[in-house]
Amino acid sequence: CGSGSPPAGSGFSAGHRSFSSPPASPTKVCVVGGGPAGFYTAQSLLKGSPHIQVDIYERLPVPFGLVRFGVAPDHPEVKNVINTFTQTAQHKRCHFLGNVHVGKDITIQELMQAYHAVVLSYGAEGNRTMGVSGEGLPGVYSAKDFVGWYNGLPCNKELQPDLSHETAVILGQGNVALDVARILLSPLDLLKKTDITQNALETLAASKVQRVLMVGRRGPLQVACTIKVNLPRPRKRLTELIMKTLNEDHRGRQGVKRWGFRFFRSPLEVLPSADGSRASGIRLAVNKLEGVGDAVTAVPTSEVDEIACGMIISSIGYKSLPIDPAVPFDFKRAIVPNNMGRVEETTGLYCSGWVKRGPTGVIATTMNDSFDTARTILQDLESGAINVSVSRPGSSEVVPLLEKRGVRTVSFADWEKINAEETKQGTAVGKPREKLLDVREMLAVAWT
Structure with a gap:
């Protein structure tokens, strides 16, 4: 994996100051x-x-x-x-x-x-924005905030995502998008054994989300949720993954849960509900690819597509x-x-x-x-x-x-007090840890 030490042949000459003679102070x-x-x-x-x-x-x-x-x-x-x-x-x-x-x-x-x-x-x-009308409507979330919510990031503890609708759309097909889709559809019995926050568990227990669609602006060969090295074996495995999961079902307590990819699509507009109070769908441009190899780009056509959904998660990148x-x-x-x-x-x-x-x-x-x-x-x-x-x-x-x-x-010793408390609380409910969500609570534990 490399080393912090300068490599042989790195160009150091005898005239350069050498650390073989220790400096007067650290x-x-x-x-x-x-x-x-x-x-x-x-x-x-x-x-x-x-x-x-x-x-x-x-x-x-x-x-x-x-x-x-x-x-x-x-x-x-x-x-x-x-x-x-x-x-x-x-x-x-x-x-x-x-x-x-x-x-x-x-x-x-x-x-x-x-x-x-x-x-x-x-x-x-920071969050990269879609830059389309309606992205500020209730029901639209950034993947960064959603991930922070279920992972216990203090600034996201009040997110309260609305999971009361059947279909959720994730804009993006990278590793974070896959994580979000999996959390939305995973059986609770599986999640209960992880360090997901109790608040997220309770919200997911009441979730009505049955279908998750991951939307990407380019095609299956450009999807970002795996190794990017353009070699035959990884590309073959990626293609097999996509074909296997395009319509894969996950049977949960409330019935069949489905997820899949939608390729060659870019967001044009978040569609509001009839009363304008929240998001009710998304309008997408249908793209075509131009160029070859790494230079391929997605170019919108005149065709559009609409997906009715009650939740939109933008996973187009952090910044x-x-x-x-x-x-x-x-x-x-x-x-x-x-x-x-x-x-x-x-x-x-x-x-x-x-x-x-x-x-x-x-x-x-x-x-x-x-x-x-x-x-x-x-x-x-x-x-x-x-x-x-x-x-x-x-x-x-x-x-x-x-x-x-x-x-x-x-200090790190102070953090270890927080770590011990989280581990203790997690053990009590059969989890590896129960994260403290409030900074003031963290500090109170650290400085006791």
Whole structure:
């Protein structure tokens, strides 16, 4: 999977400053974001040099980002990476500081004064919009918010999705869309054994959703819910999956539950109910494909299609948001502009993960990307591009500053109290954990 250590033949010359001679004081690196990108970057930096100390700042009191709040509850094996992240957090040269909203509680400029290098790894918390009329109607949800709701993200706990209609349409055919479809149709007995929130379980128990359609603007060979490498075997398996599931039935207690794909369709308008109070359907353009290979694009024709439905979930992508006015931001691509992880025109500032390259790929993609950024930082330390001749205070200066502003940090040991409480509550009802949904409740447990 790669290593944070610079590879052989990476171009380092004898004239470059070498870490074989330890710096006068530790090299202080700050990572902003406690999700996969942040932890993988920290892991690689710690492995790459014995002189680096890493502080990971996270806005929530709990770590792990999308591993905790994005991975589907019925895929617990994907969350095993938390064990690796825990080892990183418990490393003697690593410190986790939760409950810190960087960009609000403290600025990037203040962090850059306290650290030799700052890495932005805060992910993508925004939603891409459809840009069609009616998308603000009740009954229309973003996949990001829906996933956050059933996975216990505090800001989504009040979502209250309306599942009182038979048909739900998901716009998008990626992995997140598949997760959402599965959660909507899975038997409750299966979900009860996962870490899905109790609130979501109760809502799903009363669900009347019987059919889920996943709509994509292109065709089956471009569908995004599997490996994108255009090789015969994966493509053959994808085709078999599609043919098998186009009209696959899942028999539940309320009858037959169905899901399937609708290809060559793009949203034109969310159709309102007769009284205009909520969504009652969606009008779609029927597309044709132009171009070949990776350059193929979907072009709308004059033909349209309409699907009557009571729920529409937009799963067309997450997007990163600017964190601080001092940080360059490409609003068109929704990333921090960078060159191999180096933020443009800002010495000592780096980025990794989705904010670096956009919200694509799986956890392994983020791992390799984060290792690349760590390697870039190590190269800059070797070359002297990052000045380590002057000691930096790191968290010893930042934490007192935060305290003066009324912000108390959550340590990894504090998080382990939350973890123990969630595990205890989950065990009582036969689940791996019952997540705390309220930040104030998390803090009360952490600081007892």
